[in-house]
Amino acid sequence: MEAKKVALVMVDISGYTHFIRAQKVSAIHAEEIVFELLEAVIDRAEYPLTLNKLEGDAVFLYAEIGDNNLARVTxxxxxxxxxFFEAFYDRARTLTEERAECGCDACSRVHDLRLKVLLxxxxxVFRQIRQFEELAGEDVIAIHRLxxxxxxxxxxxxxxxxxxxxxxNLAGMAYTPSQQTYPDLGTLQIHVFQPSN
Structure with a gap:
C-alpha cells in the first residue's frame, strides 16, 4: 500500500435511475446507451488521468500529482x-440518430440524460487486490459522498x-459557491459550475 497525492474525478450520468426504471421492456437498450455514453467520456480522458473503475452509471478517474505540479495537473x-461534456453530447446525438427507428422508450429518451462531474x-491510499487497483481514504470517501x-x-x-x-475557475462558466454537510465528513466547501452545451 502506498499513499499518494491525487486529483479525483467522478463522472456521473444524471437521470440514470429513472431512465433504467422507466424502461423495463428496453432494459438492454438502456444499458447499451449508458455504456456507450460512458465509453465516450472515457475515450476523451487522457494522461494524466487514469481510469480506476466503472461504478454503474459513473466513472471514477484519478491523476497523480506531485508537489512540483499541483496546479498544472489540476x-x-x-x-x-x-x-467530457462535448464527448457525452456528441455521442448522445449520434445515438439518437442511430436509434431513431427503434420504438423503445430508452432509444427515444437518450436526450433526457445529463452529465455531472465532481472534482x-x-x-x-493505493492498494492492489488481485488484478485490481483500489483507491481508499477519506478523500476517496468524500468524492463519493458528494x-x-x-x-x-x-x-x-x-x-x-x-x-x-x-x-x-473554469473560463466562461458561471459558478456558485456552496457547501455540503455530511455527518462523518463535516462541511465541505464547493464551487458549482454550469456548463453550456
Missing amino acids: RDVAKQVQG HSGEA LKNDIPAREYILMTDAFHNLAG
Missing part, C-alpha cells in the same frame, strides 16, 4: 473535464475547495 484535469484533490448532494441542477461541474484552490 488545471489540465479541469480542462479535460470540460471536454476533488487530496490523498488516496454524489449525494442537494444541488438542484441535473448537470454541473462540482469542485471542492481543495481542487478549486489549485485549478481556479
Whole structure:
C-alpha cells in the first residue's frame, strides 16, 4: 500500500435511475446507451488521468500529482473535464440518430440524460487486490459522498475547495459557491459550475 497525492474525478450520468426504471421492456437498450455514453467520456480522458473503475452509471478517474505540479495537473484535469461534456453530447446525438427507428422508450429518451462531474484533490491510499487497483481514504470517501448532494441542477461541474484552490475557475462558466454537510465528513466547501452545451 502506498499513499499518494491525487486529483479525483467522478463522472456521473444524471437521470440514470429513472431512465433504467422507466424502461423495463428496453432494459438492454438502456444499458447499451449508458455504456456507450460512458465509453465516450472515457475515450476523451487522457494522461494524466487514469481510469480506476466503472461504478454503474459513473466513472471514477484519478491523476497523480506531485508537489512540483499541483496546479498544472489540476488545471489540465479541469480542462479535460470540460471536454467530457462535448464527448457525452456528441455521442448522445449520434445515438439518437442511430436509434431513431427503434420504438423503445430508452432509444427515444437518450436526450433526457445529463452529465455531472465532481472534482476533488487530496490523498488516496493505493492498494492492489488481485488484478485490481483500489483507491481508499477519506478523500476517496468524500468524492463519493458528494454524489449525494442537494444541488438542484441535473448537470454541473462540482469542485471542492481543495481542487478549486489549485485549478481556479473554469473560463466562461458561471459558478456558485456552496457547501455540503455530511455527518462523518463535516462541511465541505464547493464551487458549482454550469456548463453550456
